[in-house]
Amino acid sequence: xxxxxxxxxxxxxxxxxxxxxxxxxxxxxxxxxxxxxxxxxxxxxxxxxxxxxxxxxxxxxxxxxxxxxxxxxxxxxxxxxxxxxxxxxxxxxxxxxxxxxxxxxxxxxxxxxxxxxxxxxxxxxxxxxxxxxxxxxxxxxxxxxxxxxxxxxxxxxxxxxxxxxxxxxxxxxxxxxxxxxxxxxxxxxxxxxxxxxxxxxxxxxxxxxxxxxxxxxxxxxxxxxxxxxxxxxxxxxxxxxxxxxxxxxxxxxxxxxxxxxxxxxxxxxxxxxxxxxxxxxxxxxxxxxxxxxxxxxxxxxxxxxxxxxxxxxxxxxxxxxxxxxxxxxxxxxxxxxxxxxxxxxxxxxxxxxxxxxxxxxxxxxxxxxxxxxxxxxxxxxxxxx
Amino acid sequence: xxxxxxxxxxxxxxxxxxxxxxxxxxxxxxxxxxxxxxxxxxxxxxxxxxxxxxxxxxxxxxxxxxxxxxxxxxxxxxxxxxxxxxxxxxxxxxxxxxxxxxxxxxxxxxxxxxxxxxxxxxxxxxxxxxxxxxxxxxxxxxxxxxxxxxxxxxxxxxxxxxxxxxxxxxxxxxxxxxxxxxxxxxxxxxxxxxxxxxxxxxxxxxxxxxxxxxxxxxxxxxxxxxxxxxxxxxxxxxxxxxxxxxxxxxxxxxxxxxxxxxxxxxxxxxxxxxxxxxxxxxxxxxxxxxxxxxxxxxxxxxxxxxxxxxxxxxxxxxxxxxxxxxxxxxxxxxxxxxxxxxxxxxxxxxxxxxxxxxx
Numbered sequence: 001x002x003x004x005x006x007x008x009x010x011x012x013x014x015x016x017x018x019x020x021x022x023x024x025x026x027x028x029x030x031x032x033x034x035x036x037x038x039x040x041x042x043x044x045x046x047x048x049x050x051x052x053x054x055x056x057x058x059x060x061x062x063x064x065x066x067x068x069x070x071x072x073x074x075x076x077x078x079x080x081x082x083x084x085x086x087x088x089x090x091x092x093x094x095x096x097x098x099x100x101x102x103x104x105x106x107x108x109x110x111x112x113x114x115x116x117x118x119x120x121x122x123x124x125x126x127x128x129x130x131x132x133x134x135x136x137x138x139x140x141x142x143x144x145x146x147x148x149x150x151x152x153x154x155x156x157x158x159x160x161x162x163x164x165x166x167x168x169x170x171x172x173x174x175x176x177x178x179x180x181x182x183x184x185x186x187x188x189x190x191x192x193x194x195x196x197x198x199x200x201x202x203x204x205x206x207x208x209x210x211x212x213x214x215x216x217x218x219x220x221x222x223x224x225x226x227x228x229x230x231x232x233x234x235x236x237x238x239x240x241x242x243x244x245x246x247x248x249x250x251x252x253x254x255x256x257x258x259x260x261x262x263x264x265x266x267x268x269x270x271x272x273x274x275x276x277x278x279x280x281x282x283x284x285x286x287x288x289x290x291x292x293x294x295x296x297x298x299x300x301x302x303x304x305x306x307x308x309x310x311x312x313x314x315x316x317x318x319x320x321x322x323x324x325x326x327x328x329x330x331x332x333x334x335x336x337x338x339x340x341x342x343x344x345x346x347x348x349x350x351x352x353x354x355x356x357x358x359x360x361x362x363x364x365x366x367x368x369x370x371x372x373x374x375x376x377x378x379x380x381x382x383x384x385x
Numbered sequence: 386x387x388x389x390x391x392x393x394x395x396x397x398x399x400x401x402x403x404x405x406x407x408x409x410x411x412x413x414x415x416x417x418x419x420x421x422x423x424x425x426x427x428x429x430x431x432x433x434x435x436x437x438x439x440x441x442x443x444x445x446x447x448x449x450x451x452x453x454x455x456x457x458x459x460x461x462x463x464x465x466x467x468x469x470x471x472x473x474x475x476x477x478x479x480x481x482x483x484x485x486x487x488x489x490x491x492x493x494x495x496x497x498x499x500x501x502x503x504x505x506x507x508x509x510x511x512x513x514x515x516x517x518x519x520x521x522x523x524x525x526x527x528x529x530x531x532x533x534x535x536x537x538x539x540x541x542x543x544x545x546x547x548x549x550x551x552x553x554x555x556x557x558x559x560x561x562x563x564x565x566x567x568x569x570x571x572x573x574x575x576x577x578x579x580x581x582x583x584x585x586x587x588x589x590x591x592x593x594x595x596x597x598x599x600x601x602x603x604x605x606x607x608x609x610x611x612x613x614x615x616x617x618x619x620x621x622x623x624x625x626x627x628x629x630x631x632x633x634x635x636x637x638x639x640x641x642x643x644x645x646x647x648x649x650x651x652x653x654x655x656x657x658x659x660x661x662x663x664x665x666x667x668x669x670x671x672x673x674x675x676x677x678x679x680x681x682x683x684x685x686x687x688x689x690x691x692x693x694x695x696x697x698x699x700x701x702x703x704x705x706x707x708x709x710x711x712x713x714x715x716x717x718x719x720x721x722x723x724x725x726x727x728x729x730x731x732x733x734x735x736x737x738x739x740x741x742x743x744x
Contacts, residue, residue, distance in 0.1 A: 130707070133634075134635075135635060135706050135707060136635050136636075136640075136706065137635035137636045137637075140635070140636075159707065160707045203711055203713070204711065204712040204713070205710050205711055205712055205717070206710055206711060206712050206716075206717025206718070206720065206721065207710075208712070212707075276734070324699075328695065331724065331727075332732075332733070332734065335728060335732055335734075336533070336534055336728040336729075336732070338572075339534065339571045339572060339724075339725055339728055340569055340570070340571060340572070341569065341570040341571060341572050341574070342572070344569035344570055345567065345569060346533070346567070346569045346579055355572045355721075355724055356572070358724070359710070359717070359720065359721070360710075362699075362702045362703070362709070362710050363707075363710050365703060366702075366703065366706055366707060366709070366710065367707075370703070370706065371703075372645055372646075375645075
């Protein structure tokens with residue numbers, strides 16, 4: 001489908017991105033992404049390195065920290081184009097989460113030590129927020145941090161930790177003051193995954209992959225210089241993640257990628273001209289345009305120097321609904337061809353990952369603040385209810 | 386006029402036996418073992434035959450128990466919810482088709498070993514738009530074509546192949562040893578087969594011609610069985626989610642105390658009731674000798690149950706949160722089973738077309 005950001009300068013930028021991807025993206029990785037197949041560590045690492053060497057790995061970082069200095073508009077275009085060109089979406093735990101937090105709240109020493117290694121990909125970060133008893137109600141988290149000589153001793157567990165098996169660092173929210181009320185008494189600490197007392201259990205998901213984990217910390221020592229900002233202020237720092245790079249959370253690129261996938265599957269089943277499919281696809285395409293239109297309004301506001309607030313939550317809600325809807329449409333278009341188990345000899349492109357993508361992407365409306373939580377944010381913070 | 390039978394004593398017993406069967410043999414842990422060691426399926430199969438499940442829908446004159454489809458649906462609901470891997474619905478479909486297609490004496494001979502569990506026989510059809518063809522005159526027929534997906538195909542000893550010969554449908558028995566049988570699994574772990582019939586020769590004398598009505602009747606019974614299994618899985622997802630929202634606490638109370646969750650559970654309840662009602666209606670219609678009435682109601686049920694299964698899949702996972710996407714709870718396995726069931730016996734789109742055509 002055509003792009004709405006398409007003036008001469010935009011087109012020139014798109015061409016630059018396309019050239020780069022054509023030269024740098026490994027074909028094996030591109031095929032996996034285009035087919036919705038699971039990605040491995042090497043797919044991410046290789047692509048991270050290419051982007052790093054080009055200076056594009058952290059689009060939203062200020063130039064002083066190694067960002068490319070792209071405008072919000074360019075970042076939006078890059079987001080979209082990178083999806084369309086089947087590049088692997090890099091996990092954001094370092095680049096989009098702890099990196100920006102350290103820039104704002106970290107010590108000079110923490111920035112100097114960690115930011116360059118996030119950029120280069122030498123460190124792989126994972127996120128220790130959710131706990132078995134603290135999901136949507138994140139502030140009820142209970143990981144203990146007991147004061148000890150020179151630092152803190154951590155005990156407890158974290159869950160849904162994406163790619164912890166590849167990570168060498170984890171940033172955790174922990175309870176440093178058990179007496180304080182809920183959101184108070186929480187601190188953000190940086191933990192070396194190779195510390196004594198850290199262990200990791202992979203959680204097998206219904207699509208057969210093991211991309212998330214449960215992390216156990218038993219009397220793990222972290223020194224005072226690994227606390228981010230002030231003790232007991234961690235909740236406030238975590239909350240700022242809600243404001244970082246919200247323009248892209250509609251996942252326009254991902255939706256366009258899925259629209260194309262559905263068309264490919266329709267071609268493969270000989271249903272390209274099926275009026276029912278054409279009509280359903282058109283409705284989804286219009287849904288995507290609506291998300292784009294809202295994003296462009298936010299972009300205009302951001303370009304005029306306005307702060308983007310909680311209303312961006314609607315992008316997550318609608319974006320994930322569209323994407324999940326498209327994975328469902330893809331099931332219907334494929335029919336029985338998508339039934340064989342992925343590993344079976346009867347599984348064939350472009351059908352082999354369709355059911356698994358449907359299963360895997362149920363998470364989109366659950367993680368990063370479920371859609372129920374996002375609607376709650378809209379109701380309380382935007383509507384004032 | 387349709388009437389809903391109160392479950393008979395027989396039906397109640399069948400359901401209870403099935404519930405015990407699942408408790409004894411089909412915990413999630415035991416199911417994982419069966420997935421690894423398929424010889425366990427053979428043991429289960431004999432147990433199913435002994436319990437009379439295979440014989441249940443067949444007339445007593447042919448060695449069956451003569452139980453109406455409606456009274457068997459409870460059994461199938463329980464087995465669906467239990468995620469059993471044995472091809473009960475597929476074999477029922479085949480047995481019912483043979484019972485109608487063969488003259489009585491032949492049928493008794495042929496069905497006896499099937500009902501005792503000694504032999505597994507299933508139907509095999511070509512892909513839609515790609516029928517299996519039969520050519521030849523006189524003594525023999527040469528088959529060409531393949532069935533991409535045969536339920537129970539990995540354990541069957543005979544395939545009843547639906548062939549087209551000059552536009553006329555016929556039914557040919559092919560021993561598994563004569564065809565090329567490629568085993569594989571579906572995404573929910575069920576072992577199935579792709580069967581290639583190229584080069585297979587069958588004797589004309591063994592072929593059943595003018596089996597059209599029997600084939601349609603058997604296919605509809607197979608569809609009803611799949612709908613019953615689907616309704617069972619939908620019910621199990623609803624129940625598991627209801628338990629979970631009562632148990633899981635966030636923000637200081639069970640999440641089931643939040644209105645947004647309550648409304649979703651109410652919608653899931655509606656979806657379950659609609660699915661079960663349509664399934665029972667379809668089972669009643671299966672008994673009707675008015676074919677267009679039967680076709681319309683069974684296809685209507687297929688469409689409705691496909692839509693409601695989709696809703697329940699979505700909401701059951703969502704309300705379970707992260708736990709809902711894991712392999713550790715039954716939820717994920719049930720979601721996968723529904724994905725499979727939605728494509729068997731004709732999918733939503735095919736039945737929507739059939740519903741319209743039968744108007």
